[in-house]
Amino acid sequence: PRVCYALSPALISASNALPSNIGRSQMVHSLAYHFGLLGLPSALENQATSVANSEEHEEDASTLVRLLAGGNPGQSEGQDGHGSGKEHAAATSVADHLERAEVITPEPATEQELQAFHSGTYIEVLLSGKDQQRPMNDEGCGLVDDCHRFPELAGHVRLVAGASITAAKCLANDTADIAINWDGGRHHAHKSRAAGFCYVNDIVLAILELRKPRKIDIIRAHDKSKTNGNKRGLKPPALASRKRRTVLKRLERLLYLDLDLHWGDGVEEAFRGSSSVLTLSIHNRARGFYPVAPDVLTGRNDFEEGKDTSDARKDAHSLHLPLHPDAGPGSWARVWSSCVMPVLAAYEPEAIVVQCGLDGLAGDPMKQWNLDLNSVLLSVDHVLRYARQRPGIKVLLFGGGGYNSPNAARGWTAITALALGRLDLGSGHGHSSAPPDAESPGAHIRSTCSLEGKSNDVLLPPDVLTLQSAIPETSPDWPLYGAAATLDIPAGDRLDLLNDEEYLRKVEQ
Numbered sequence: 001p002r003v004c005y006a007l008s009p010a011l012i013s014a015s016n017a018l019p020s021n022i023g024r025s026q027m028v029h030s031l032a033y034h035f036g037l038l039g040l041p042s043a044l045e046n047q048a049t050s051v052a053n054s055e056e057h058e059e060d061a062s063t064l065v066r067l068l069a070g071g072n073p074g075q076s077e078g079q080d081g082h083g084s085g086k087e088h089a090a091a092t093s094v095a096d097h098l099e100r101a102e103v104i105t106p107e108p109a110t111e112q113e114l115q116a117f118h119s120g121t122y123i124e125v126l127l128s129g130k131d132q133q134r135p136m137n138d139e140g141c142g143l144v145d146d147c148h149r150f151p152e153l154a155g156h157v158r159l160v161a162g163a164s165i166t167a168a169k170c171l172a173n174d175t176a177d178i179a180i181n182w183d184g185g186r187h188h189a190h191k192s193r194a195a196g197f198c199y200v201n202d203i204v205l206a207i208l209e210l211r212k213p214r215k216i217d218i219i220r221a222h223d224k225s226k227t228n229g230n231k232r233g234l235k236p237p238a239l240a241s242r243k244r245r246t247v248l249k250r251l252e253r254l255l256y257l258d259l260d261l262h263w264g265d266g267v268e269e270a271f272r273g274s275s276s277v278l279t280l281s282i283h284n285r286a287r288g289f290y291p292v293a294p295d296v297l298t299g300r301n302d303f304e305e306g307k308d309t310s311d312a313r314k315d316a317h318s319l320h321l322p323l324h325p326d327a328g329p330g331s332w333a334r335v336w337s338s339c340v341m342p343v344l345a346a347y348e349p350e351a352i353v354v355q356c357g358l359d360g361l362a363g364d365p366m367k368q369w370n371l372d373l374n375s376v377l378l379s380v381d382h383v384l385r386y387a388r389q390r391p392g393i394k395v396l397l398f399g400g401g402g403y404n405s406p407n408a409a410r411g412w413t414a415i416t417a418l419a420l421g422r423l424d425l426g427s428g429h430g431h432s433s434a435p436p437d438a439e440s441p442g443a444h445i446r447s448t449c450s451l452e453g454k455s456n457d458v459l460l461p462p463d464v465l466t467l468q469s470a471i472p473e474t475s476p477d478w479p480l481y482g483a484a485a486t487l488d489i490p491a492g493d494r495l496d497l498l499n500d501e502e503y504l505r506k507v508e509q
Helices: 008-016 024-034 042-047 051-069 084-095 120-127 136-140 155-171 204-209 265-271 331-348 374-387 405-419 501-508
Strands: 003-007 101-103 178-181 214-222 241-249 254-258 279-282 320-325 351-355 394-398
Touching: 003 351, 003 405, 008 024, 008 051, 008 155, 024 051, 024 405, 051 320, 101 136, 101 155, 101 320, 120 214, 120 394, 155 178, 155 204, 155 394, 178 405, 204 254, 204 265, 204 351, 204 394, 254 265, 254 331, 265 279, 279 331, 320 501, 331 501, 351 374, 374 405
Parallel strands: 003 101, 003 178, 178 394, 254 279, 254 351, 279 320, 351 394
Antiparallel strands: 214 241
């Protein structure tokens, strides 16, 4: 598969500064780098168009390597052990012959690009400094509490949005089949208001980019014999010729899947009423939990008096799968098999966008769900297999929630490997096994909720990872991964009592 991966030193710096996830970006990309999943400096250098640009991109590549290897942007090569040339050589020489994601350098989004969704007034306030004379601007735009201003805000907004738009362009221009922006996925931001740690809705901007009409060439055979066929005196019938015609085409069916612990309200709101974008969110629903999601059947909010969420249930293109707290692998597999798989098969999307929030994993500070990483991977694997079986379907993967940074790094590194065909999930569903029928619900998802002992009996190529793969000791963050320093994130011992058979049947209806 052709996989592109949005990444640059500036993007890491801007994402590291997000108050809710300080330093997470560098940890995520560094782990992917140390596992040899990123096609690094050549991708950056090849973008140069002049001698001056070549020097600039070589400097960017060198800075990026130091960041991912474990150094600081201001250090020169060799100033610390983590950023040494030996480590970079070790990480890249092993990966020279492997499938790696092509690193693409995103450009900051312009104000015009940001205003494809957001209001001009909001963007003006967002990108400017705080106006001491008009403090209500910040409050009215949601730039308070969990979305307060921070020094790098303008750069964060431009670069995160730019990375997602760049990733979408790679798919739209057919330079990749799968595009990744782990620093994106800010699904709560609204048209004129920040919310839930989200200042810009890069997902909406990327979907709008994907849906732009684009010129495509259609070649049709033209049989000349129809015009000069059997008349006397004419030349013998000519062979069929090929005529090229250029037409405008746009995606008519795009599926947005939100796997985050929180309801993807901002994206849903943006496309509510659209017949071309189907949004499906699996999320936690509990009293006092943000954002307040509607009841699965009535659409009413029975948790907050006066809060109307009924619009969210009026649109057939806005689907919800709310789970109660303590949801574990069993509940997740159940709703995925009985609800998501049939929707995917019936809707037949032309492109799939997945927000891969990981705050529902066991060990996350949100402490709401009890998922293991394998559950999420099996779901993403199903999406990737579905797309792989249907030529032309593109997949765009985003990050999102995930407040245990080592676990976020584990999860998104594993998904990157999965996209590249370099992660074996065991039980015959590995990198090289023949893909099963993507529409057949449930059996393989329910049967592979644990990996214990499944891959140990199979001899895998050295380039293929499993969830038991050890975190490379060359990673500067290695001590942060704890005693069990592997990719795996097992479920905890919490009991999933609220998502009982009666409730799950209600959700399935």
